[in-house]
Amino acid sequence: MGRHSCCMKQKLRKGLWSPEEDEKLFNHIIRFGVGCWSSVPKLAGLQRCGKSCRLRWINYLRPDLKRGSFSQEEEDLIINLHEVLGNRWSQIASQLPGRTDNEIKNFWNSCLKKKLRQRGIDPATHKPLNESEAKEKMDPEKPMFDPFPVFEFQSEPDQSGANLNFYEQFQTSLIPAHGFCEYGNMLIDGSENYCYGESSGTSCNWSCNMGNEALNWNSEGDQWQQGGSCQANSSEDNNDSIQMRNSYFGGDLL
DNA sequence: AAGTCTTGCAACCGCATATAC
DNA sequence: AGTATATGCGGTTGCAAGACT
Structure with missing residues (x-):
């Protein structure tokens, strides 16, 4: 038995946000600012946990969010940053104004990984695929990416x-x-x-x-x-x- | 047209860290 | 110093919509 989430404990709403909930959260934060996320749902009149409100604001409601597909420049930047930073999405996102870590993570997993593989590049190591495979065969125990170089x-x-x-x-x-x-x-x-x-x-x-x-x-x-x-x-x-x-x-x- | 599969995205979960008490 | 609570992060899941058969 896993532990109950905060939403389970308090019987709070889960799942997709309705337009009404979005409006409540948006209006509250525009008027009063973020402050303490744990108190936001109560003050905004929402049956959600603070964590859920925070995520909704960051990933969807924030006014400074850039909408639409990623440009070629953004795509290249993500690939370059990922080569250096690995899966540290928040750090990657901080270099792309208007983009969220979640958005970049999804874009990477659904699109960029595939693109790199098609170009013969291993998305995990950013090295040519055959080179990565060869190394893996030589020493399957050793991880390809050393996080503590x-x-x-x-x-x-x-x-x-x-x-x-x-x-x-x-x-x-x-x-x-x-x-x-x-x-x-x-x-x-x-x-x-x-x-x-x-x-x-x-x-x-x-x-x-x-x-x-x-x-x-x-x-x-x-x-x-x-x-x-x-x-x-x-x-x-x-x-x-x-x-x-x-x-x-x-x-x-x- | 109906059923199945695939894809993309929003949201949740659990853990680590920071902060308050 | 120890504990509780809040916040932030990355991995994962679930679902809706489109593609395919």
Whole structure:
């Protein structure tokens, strides 16, 4: 026996919304704003749970929603973002004004997946299908997409000096040639060479300006700041390499 | 015309995280 | 610090409409 949903507990309405319910919810939020979703149904006179009201507003009633089919630009953007972010629909949606995560998720599942397969691309890995299949056969245990990729950066220059610049290693390792790379809460646009944002929780501040060589990261002692080449602080053990792990869910550097 | 299958979308469910107390 | 409640997210389901036989 599973647990009862909030609607079951309170014998609230479920299923499709009627035009009357839409009107009540819309009018309420236009007049009073969102406030606390759990109190919205009561105040708006609806036999729905707050969760249901929130979803209806976000996915359907919001005035800033863009209606209609996705443009080619939006389609390309979704594919590029999905390659970097995976199924993090809300983050993808945040890059497409007027589109909801639910809408994008549905569009991906019903349309884009098919299109990519027709082009011979595996929608899960964004790699050619035969390559993905071959890898799968070689090692069926190993997932195709590693959600916790580990990147290594050399803080000691190699013989050619090619790794002198820390952020260039960072950029080469993490950022696709074109498209986006998300690192924690930061979003890097690979084509424009910039990033922004800061990680969540207790620490981590970011500001990168790759084009003009500015790079700051400050996380309570562990820090790399720079003007030119990187000053990498490996606080734990002064290893020759710095290992950065991208936390898939939380976004903090470990 | 009627029945079945497929597709697209709206909405629900359960879980994780954030916030309040 | 621990618990309860609210919110946000992604996966999944159910249904209506169109396509197909």
